[in-house]
Amino acid sequence: MDNEGYVLIVEDSPTQARHLESVLKRLGHQVYIACNGKEAITLINKERPLTVIADILMPEMDGYQLCKMIKSDHRYRDVPVVLLTQLSDPKEIIRGLESGADDFIVKPCSEDLILTRIQSILSLKLRRDVSIKQVTILVVEDSPTQAEQIRFLLEGHGYMVIVAADGREGLDLARRERPTIIVSDILMPVMGGYEMAYEIKHDKELKDIPVIFVTSITDSRDVVKKASVVADGYFTKPFDEAYLISKIESLIAVSKSDFDTIDQRGIEVNFAGEHYVINAGRRQILSFLLSTYENAVQQNRDLVYMHRELRQLNEQLEAKIIERTSELRASKENFKAIAENASDGIIISVSGEGNVYANRRLAEITGYRIQDILNIDINGLICDDGLSHIMKTLPKITGGKPQSYQYETSVVTRDKQTIPVEIALSRTIWQNKEAIIVIIRDITERKKREEYLLKRDKLESVGVLAGGIAHDFNNLLTGILGNISLAKISLNPEDRIYKIMIDAEKASIMARDLTWQLLTFSKGGAPIRQTASISELIRDSATFSIRGANIKCAFTIPEDLGIPEIDKAQISQVIQNIIINAEQAMPTGGIIYISAENVTVMADDELPLNNGNYVKITIKDTGVGIPEELRTKIFDPYFTTKEGGSGLGLATAYSIIKNHDGYISIESEVGKGTSFHIYLPVSEEGMPAATTIGEKEEELFPGKGRVLVMDDEEVVRGVVGAILNTLGYEVEFAEDGSEAIELYKQAQKRGKQFDVVIMDLTIPGGMGGGEAIKKLLEINPDSKVIVSSGYSDDAIMSSYKKYGFSAVIAKPFRFADLSRVVHQIMSH
Numbered sequence: 001m002d003n004e005g006y007v008l009i010v011e012d013s014p015t016q017a018r019h020l021e022s023v024l025k026r027l028g029h030q031v032y033i034a035c036n037g038k039e040a041i042t043l044i045n046k047e048r049p050l051t052v053i054a055d056i057l058m059p060e061m062d063g064y065q066l067c068k069m070i071k072s073d074h075r076y077r078d079v080p081v082v083l084l085t086q087l088s089d090p091k092e093i094i095r096g097l098e099s100g101a102d103d104f105i106v107k108p109c110s111e112d113l114i115l116t117r118i119q120s121i122l123s124l125k126l127r128r129d130v131s132i133k134q135v136t137i138l139v140v141e142d143s144p145t146q147a148e149q150i151r152f153l154l155e156g157h158g159y160m161v162i163v164a165a166d167g168r169e170g171l172d173l174a175r176r177e178r179p180t181i182i183v184s185d186i187l188m189p190v191m192g193g194y195e196m197a198y199e200i201k202h203d204k205e206l207k208d209i210p211v212i213f214v215t216s217i218t219d220s221r222d223v224v225k226k227a228s229v230v231a232d233g234y235f236t237k238p239f240d241e242a243y244l245i246s247k248i249e250s251l252i253a254v255s256k257s258d259f260d261t262i263d264q265r266g267i268e269v270n271f272a273g274e275h276y277v278i279n280a281g282r283r284q285i286l287s288f289l290l291s292t293y294e295n296a297v298q299q300n301r302d303l304v305y306m307h308r309e310l311r312q313l314n315e316q317l318e319a320k321i322i323e324r325t326s327e328l329r330a331s332k333e334n335f336k337a338i339a340e341n342a343s344d345g346i347i348i349s350v351s352g353e354g355n356v357y358a359n360r361r362l363a364e365i366t367g368y369r370i371q372d373i374l375n376i377d378i379n380g381l382i383c384d385d386g387l388s389h390i391m392k393t394l395p396k397i398t399g400g401k402p403q404s405y406q407y408e409t410s411v412v413t414r415d416k417q418t419i420p421v422e423i424a425l426s427r428t429i430w431q432n433k434e435a436i437i438v439i440i441r442d443i444t445e446r447k448k449r450e451e452y453l454l455k456r457d458k459l460e461s462v463g464v465l466a467g468g469i470a471h472d473f474n475n476l477l478t479g480i481l482g483n484i485s486l487a488k489i490s491l492n493p494e495d496r497i498y499k500i501m502i503d504a505e506k507a508s509i510m511a512r513d514l515t516w517q518l519l520t521f522s523k524g525g526a527p528i529r530q531t532a533s534i535s536e537l538i539r540d541s542a543t544f545s546i547r548g549a550n551i552k553c554a555f556t557i558p559e560d561l562g563i564p565e566i567d568k569a570q571i572s573q574v575i576q577n578i579i580i581n582a583e584q585a586m587p588t589g590g591i592i593y594i595s596a597e598n599v600t601v602m603a604d605d606e607l608p609l610n611n612g613n614y615v616k617i618t619i620k621d622t623g624v625g626i627p628e629e630l631r632t633k634i635f636d637p638y639f640t641t642k643e644g645g646s647g648l649g650l651a652t653a654y655s656i657i658k659n660h661d662g663y664i665s666i667e668s669e670v671g672k673g674t675s676f677h678i679y680l681p682v683s684e685e686g687m688p689a690a691t692t693i694g695e696k697e698e699e700l701f702p703g704k705g706r707v708l709v710m711d712d713e714e715v716v717r718g719v720v721g722a723i724l725n726t727l728g729y730e731v732e733f734a735e736d737g738s739e740a741i742e743l744y745k746q747a748q749k750r751g752k753q754f755d756v757v758i759m760d761l762t763i764p765g766g767m768g769g770g771e772a773i774k775k776l777l778e779i780n781p782d783s784k785v786i787v788s789s790g791y792s793d794d795a796i797m798s799s800y801k802k803y804g805f806s807a808v809i810a811k812p813f814r815f816a817d818l819s820r821v822v823h824q825i826m827s828h
Contacts, residue, residue, distance in 0.1 A: 005048065005050040005051055006030040006032050007051055008031075008033075008044065009053050009636075010035075010038060010055060010058070010066060012053070012057075012059060013055070013057065014035075016055070020053060020114065021033060023111050026118070027115060027118070029050070033646055036058050037054070037057075037060060037061025037062065040066055040776035041066070041069060048078075052070065054066055054067065054081065054084065056084065061469075063084070063096075064099040067083065067101050068099045070391050071100035075125075076309055077546075078625070080100070081101050081102050081103075081263055082098045084104075086744070102121060106489070124170070135180040136159070136178075136179045137179060137180060137248070138161075138173055138174060138179050138181070138183070139184075139662045140166070140169075140183070140184035140185060140196065142185060142188040142189060143185070146237070146373070154183075157245055159248075162233070165388075166191055167188055168196075171200065178206075180210075180252070181248055181252075182197075182200070182210070183211065183212045183644045184212070185213065186213050193213055197211045212233045212244075212247060212248070214234070214239065216236060220704065232251060238618075260310070269557050271319075291369055320712075329817070330709065331469075340358075343361060344440060344441045345439070345440035345441070346362060346440070347373065348435050348437050348438075350434075356430060356435070357374075358603075366411060366413050366414060367440050369417055380412075383409055383411070404426035405426065407422075407423060408422050409419070421442055422424070423439070424438075425437065451632055470691060470790070473511075473513070474812050475811060477508060477812035478790070478811045480508050480812070481572070482719030482723055483812070484505045484820075485505070485814050486722055486724070486726065488815075489815070491699075505814075508812070525655065527567030527570050527659050528810070529660070529772070529797060530567075532564070532566055533595070534615060534680070537571060538557065539555060541571075541576050542575055542576075542594055546592070547732070549583050549590070550588075551590060552590075552593055552595050553590060556595040557596045563613050563683050564683060567656075567660070567717040567798075570656045570660075572657075574653040577649035578650070578676050580649065581649060582619065582623060583618060584626050586623040591828055592620070592621050594617070594619050595620075598613065598615060599613070599616045599679070600612070608663055609663050609679060609681075610661070612682070613682040615680045616679055617678040617680070620673060620674070621671040624670070625669040634650050636651060661681050662678065662680045664676060664678050686792055692718040698725065698817065699819075701823035702727050702821060703728055703822065703823055703826055704728055704729065705729055705752045706729070706731075706734075707724050707755065708733075708740060708747075708756070709731060710735070710736070710759045710763075711735070712735065722729035722735060723815050727819055727822070729822070735766070737766065737775070738772075742780070744757070744780075748779070753780075756785075756787055758822075759785060759805075761788065761797065769787050769788075773785055773804045774804070777804050785805050786806060787803075787808050788809050788811060790810070790812070797810070805824050806825050807821050807824065808823075
């Protein structure tokens, strides 16, 4: 006899172990020997045995413990376990049944009895395995491609497959062929998967056939929920082949476990003052009965006939059990197969009994243990009294079909926090009793996303208006600020009119800053970025903001802080705006704590950021804090809680950080203070080029050369020309790109080429700088061109070098700003 696998003997007596080994080897079996239960487990984990024969009394781990471990492991639970007993105490047999043993051999026994018993149990296992492998699967799928794919997969695993194109054909085939399992799509013509499954579950002949649904992520959520009530499992298209096979095998395994089950709860036995729960099947119990008679059988040949009759009865019972599915595979088990792996919380309540089921996910959402949830009133978890009213008025189940209701509310957790949830509830049947099933979905992240999108839409709406106003206003400010600068250089600093010009210039700069704030959260607020060390920027901006205030800043900034790619002026504005808010929140003074650190953002951090490295800046005050109902509004444009506030400071900060591909968030507690967290992506370019510290903003740079100024606004052309003439440059003007190109060509022909060209980016009704630069570079690839605009909605302003420009200057600008930019270009 050539058997695959081996028989494992677990016996601490070497003599008895060798005796059993010689008997089994005569049958052609390969035999391994373990001297105790622990050694046996090690061998089993290395190689699966055909069967295990174990003595009951052994050191370290006895036969009962070994049997329980084998039967509790899904990989080996179908491995037959035979216990060797001396029947010195009836409790031995009861404990053996309780541990799940498949058979018993009474010691001492004859070799013939051992051979007969082992042959019988191996033969029975073989028949059972063969019967379970003879599986027919009905695939119901209206897509020929999907149907063929599933058929190919299942037949490749040895299953017999039949196919139906819709629910009606599937129902007819199910009644005719009696398949083992049905795999069905949900949405199909003629009859859908739900209707077919509903008919099957209400057909006495078909109701025990497991149904697995195939769905897609585009299917209606209501359809999927409706279908899950009558399904034994479901998976999504495109499906995971390994998952489908695993699901089918698990359902076969359930049928296999039903083979021996008498009652899922087991049989309760009181013997000799002790309580036992026996989960053994009919075959084990019959084996127990036989074992108790074996000594007498050996002494009295008249009992041999009874022994054979009982054996035959045992085999007949097993054959009948294999042919049908156990009645215990009822709706509760069908439901639990889905509920325990659900991403939503589920609780079932039976009238008069209270809560009878809650899944793990509900415990995670609420913070309560499952046992605690079962013992509390479900209405106590909900923030409003709507659930109680709905449960009372929910329509009764009619025609066997459940009615459902869905709404949004909040749940109170164990630590008294409120979580937004979506609740769906319907009436159902639980263990032949009418019940209500409540599905609770945590929608915290969805609410955060909705708030984020709403906030973004508000900014974009205001930005469209703000950008249009700011564009024209900046052109006017260029004329005002430039002429003030020209007037200043003609006056004595001691003159009264000079001081008036200083005040006018300050007012113009304030107007410019207000315009930039408007542009920042408009579509035109794109930052002009460069890699820059942010450490000094943080310190300088914060220190500047608290000058003259009863406030101190405490800094915690590491030396190895990452280098982001930022618009320094905009990020400085963000820090100043937050510091000013913190200062106003601490009217009696105090300390503002400012820290920065390198962080890595991953997908599980649940931040609206791409994965990668970031600089995280935290600004924390110890002020009055912000009430919870106001926290979602603080980044809204024009929202302010301070008299005289513009409501643009934090809205501007929010938009700047968003335009830097970063993120800003807030934490606050009334009476304790507020913390702002800013995330800025780290640049891959590394350290920026060295900069000159303490650069003089008012320094002027006289020069010589020819400059061509292209701008459609006469006031801008006038002030720019006056500034450049004052610095010593020769200037010519063009109103649009076409005129500028023509003047440039004429200058080349005369041998009086322009050294620098200043181009306005946007020319209404004419050629702007974006188009003109291309034509100019065709004429002279070495042209030095400065792009200028009062509205930075174009990518050219933030990536000017990419488009061929040599430098950029944003309107409005001062005398010194234009002087410095032209000087830098002329010097290179």
